[in-house]
Structure formats: structure tokens, C-alpha cells
Amino acid sequence: MQLDPTADDLIFRESARVWLAENVPASDAPHEGQPARKYATDWVARCHSGGWSGLAWPEAHGGRGLSAARLIIWYEEYVRARAPSALDCTFVALNHAGPTLIACGTDEQKAFHLSRILEGRSIWCQGFSEPGSGSDLASLATVGKVDGEHLVVNGQKIWSSYADIADYQELLIRTEQGSQRHRGLSWVICDMSLPGITVRPIRNMAGVSHFAEIFYDDVRIPLSDVVGKVNDGWNVAMTTLGFERRTAAIALQLELSVKVEDLITLAEPATGTATAHLLADLRAEAAALRAMTYRTLLREPETPFDGSMMRLVFAELSQKIHRAAIDILGPEALVAGRWTHDYMESYSETIAGGTAEIQRNIIAERILGLPREARP
Numbered sequence: 001m002q003l004d005p006t007a008d009d010l011i012f013r014e015s016a017r018v019w020l021a022e023n024v025p026a027s028d029a030p031h032e033g034q035p036a037r038k039y040a041t042d043w044v045a046r047c048h049s050g051g052w053s054g055l056a057w058p059e060a061h062g063g064r065g066l067s068a069a070r071l072i073i074w075y076e077e078y079v080r081a082r083a084p085s086a087l088d089c090t091f092v093a094l095n096h097a098g099p100t101l102i103a104c105g106t107d108e109q110k111a112f113h114l115s116r117i118l119e120g121r122s123i124w125c126q127g128f129s130e131p132g133s134g135s136d137l138a139s140l141a142t143v144g145k146v147d148g149e150h151l152v153v154n155g156q157k158i159w160s161s162y163a164d165i166a167d168y169q170e171l172l173i174r175t176e177q178g179s180q181r182h183r184g185l186s187w188v189i190c191d192m193s194l195p196g197i198t199v200r201p202i203r204n205m206a207g208v209s210h211f212a213e214i215f216y217d218d219v220r221i222p223l224s225d226v227v228g229k230v231n232d233g234w235n236v237a238m239t240t241l242g243f244e245r246r247t248a249a250i251a252l253q254l255e256l257s258v259k260v261e262d263l264i265t266l267a268e269p270a271t272g273t274a275t276a277h278l279l280a281d282l283r284a285e286a287a288a289l290r291a292m293t294y295r296t297l298l299r300e301p302e303t304p305f306d307g308s309m310m311r312l313v314f315a316e317l318s319q320k321i322h323r324a325a326i327d328i329l330g331p332e333a334l335v336a337g338r339w340t341h342d343y344m345e346s347y348s349e350t351i352a353g354g355t356a357e358i359q360r361n362i363i364a365e366r367i368l369g370l371p372r373e374a375r376p
């Protein structure tokens with residue numbers, strides 16, 4: 001594992017720092033709806049015109065094909081410059097829909113979608129979870145029946161982030177009648193403007209509508225929009241989740257260190273011994289997460305389930321930091337930036353992208369080799 005920067009790394013860091021200093025928007029991102037979409041897509045377009053979009057994507061597909069070491073440098077500068085959160089409505093498209101199309105899509109699908117994503121011209125959402133099929137994704141029941149050159153889709157998805165402002169969806173459906181579990185599924189590109197789709201936003205406890213439930217009534221999706229083979233969607237979905245749980249989260253993990261430093265600055269005047277110890281612990285834990293991120297990304301060969309470890313440590317530390325902020329700042333948290341909003345949002349960290357219990361199961365079974373739990 002090489003952590004010492006080369007001369008070229010230092011030049012790269014400087015160019016990233018200069019570009020970010022000149023281009024990061026002065027205003028905060030709106031929380032939801034079309035204003036949030038405009039802010040995020042303008043930012044991606046600006047990154048693209050500056051050569052800073054699709055940094056992890058292969059050059060052959062319009063990206064920059066950066067090494068893990070360079071990605072880390074970029075994201076270190078990104079969070080230091082307080083650039084817009086990477087977890088906005090462009091996250092799915094840039095971090096897992098695009099990479100999934102690159103890995104499993106047809107030439108036509110790549111030609112149509114990839115440049116739109118990189119330039120901030122299309123927003124994607126993910127339609128995997130259903131009522132009753134979240135952790136147990138393989139039990140999903142939304143169906144697609146082949147009818148000529150189309151799939152006719154009926155059913156319901158839920159918790160689909162940014163579905164109300166998305167152009168396309170990664171849609172996972174059951175296409176083999178009578179199939180069970182992970183067999184007989186297909187991963188489909190769903191155009192969100194198709195007739196028969198109803199999107200109902202859901203408001204969360206922070207008062208924001210980030211996700212939605214979606215109803216599909218005889219929605220006709222061309223078979224040419226199936227990614228990978230019909231009935232082989234589980235393998236494609238695992239590719240998607242692999243991207244979602246890995247490099248995509250670097251910025252979020254590094255952001256936690258910045259939050260701890262912000263909290264230390266804000267808390268300074270009131271710091272007693274107990275608070276100082278708490279803050280010191282949080283700073284050490286954020287540094288440990290950073291080290292874990294570097295180790296995971298720079299290690300060759302990668303191990304496939306490291307993403308679960310990073311996700312779990314990140315999610316639980318994020319909740320601890322936000323809880324501490326509310327305890328330490330008291331009523332001041334209501335006026336000092338976004339602490340109250342981010343505190344309420346942090347509750348979802350141990351649910352989204354796989355709950356903490358599910359990540360622990362993966363770590364136990366796949367990394368530690370403990371006995372598998374009984375499966376339905």
C-alpha cells in the first residue's frame with residue numbers, strides 16, 4: 001500500500017484544489033424537488049466541463065480512469081473545499097447506474113445513457129426495495145411479462161430516492177413466471193415518464209421528501225432496455241450493489257472528519273473534560289474510518305465484502321457524531337448550520353443501502369466465515 005505522494009500526485013492535488021476553489025457554488029444545495037435537481041445537475045455539468053466528472057469511470061466511456069490513490073486525493077480536496085454533498089440526486093447515476101451499464105449494458109445502452117449521466121443531463125433512481133422486500137430483496141414481487149418486444153410491468157416499489165425528479169430508474173423485477181428468490185429476475189432501465197407510472201413522494205422525519213413509492217400499472221418497457229440477460233437480473237443487481245457500497249462512499253467517509261473538526265471548533269468555548277474526551281474519541285474514530293477507507297481502496301487485490309465493513313463503520317459513526325453535536329451544542333444546533341437537519345437524516349444511515357444488521361451478517365458470514373443464518 002503506497003501512501004507517500006509522488007510529484008505527479010502533488011501536481012494533481014494542486015490542480016484539484018485550484019479548480020475547486022474557483023468553482024464550488026457559494027450557496028448551499030436546496031433540500032428537495034426541482035431546485036435540488038437544478039443545483040445538482042448544474043454542478044455535475046460544471047465538473048464535466050472542467051474535466052472532473054466520471055473520475056472513476058474508464059476513459060473509453062468518457063471518464064478519467066483515475067487510480068484509487070488519485071480518487072482519494074480528489075475527494076480529500078473535495079470535502080476540504082466543502083463542495084456539494086456527493087449523496088445528492090446525481091449519486092445513483094454517477095456512482096452505480098452508469099458503472100453498471102459500463103459493466104453489463106449493450107453498446108446502444110451505453111451510447112445513449114453514459115454521456116447524459118456524465119454531463120448532468122439525466123437523473124437516475126433505484127427501484128429495488130418493495131414493501132416486504134428490503135433486506136430480503138430476493139423476495140421481490142413486481143412482475144414483468146413479455147409481450148412481443150416489451151415487458152409489461154405491474155407492482156410497487158418503495159423508498160426510491162429522488163424518484164420524483166428522476167428521468168430513469170434501475171428497476172429490478174420478476175420476469176420468469178413462478179420463479180423463486182434470486183432466479184428469474186431482470187434489471188431493467190425504466191423511463192420514468194412512461195404511461196402507467198405513479199410516483200408518490202414520502203416525507204421523512206427531517207421534513208424532506210427524498211424518497212418515494214412508485215406504482216406500475218401495465219407499464220410497457222422495451223425489451224431492449226433490459227440490462228444483461230432477461231432473467232439474469234440478480235447478477236446485474238449484485239454488480240450495482242458492489243459499486244454502491246464501495247468507491248461511491250469515499251467522499252461521505254472523508255466528510256465525517258470535516259464534521260468532527262467543525263464540531264470541535266463550535267464546541268471550543270464550552271468544552272469541559274467530558275466533552276473534550278468525547279470529541280477526542282470522535283476525532284480518533286473518524287481517523288480510523290479514513291485509514292480503513294484508504295487501506296481498502298489501495299489494497300490489491302480487493303476483497304469483495306470490504307464495502308460492508310466501511311458502510312457499517314461509517315453509518316454508526318455518522319450517527320454518533322450527529323448525536324454528540326446535538327448534545328454539545330444544545331439549542332445552538334438549531335442555528336449553527338445544518339446540524340439539526342443532518343442529525344435527523346443520520347437515522348437513515350443504518351438502514352439505507354442495507355441495514356446495519358444485514359451488513360453485520362455479511363461480515364460474519366462472508367469475511368469471518370461464521371455459520372450462515374437460516375435462509376427462507
Ligand SMILES: Cc1cc2nc3c(=O)[nH]c(=O)nc-3n(C[C@H](O)[C@H](O)[C@H](O)COP(=O)(O)OP(=O)(O)OC[C@H]3O[C@@H](n4cnc5c(N)ncnc54)[C@H](O)[C@@H]3O)c2cc1C
Nearest residue numbers: 126127128129134135159160161348351352353354355357
Ligand atoms: C434514506 C433511505 C434511502 C433509500 N433509498 C432507496 C433507493 O433509492 N432504492 C431502493 O430500492 N431502496 C432504498 N431504500 C430502502 C432500503 O434499501 C431498505 O429500507 C433496506 O434495505 C431495509 O429494508 P426494509 O426497510 O424493508 O426493512 P426490513 O428488511 O423489513 O428490516 C426491518 C428490520 O429487520 C432487520 N432484519 C431484516 N432481516 C434481517 C436478518 N436476516 N438478520 C437480522 N436482522 C434483519 C433489519 O435490519 C431491520 O432492522 C432506502 C432507505 C432509506 C432509509
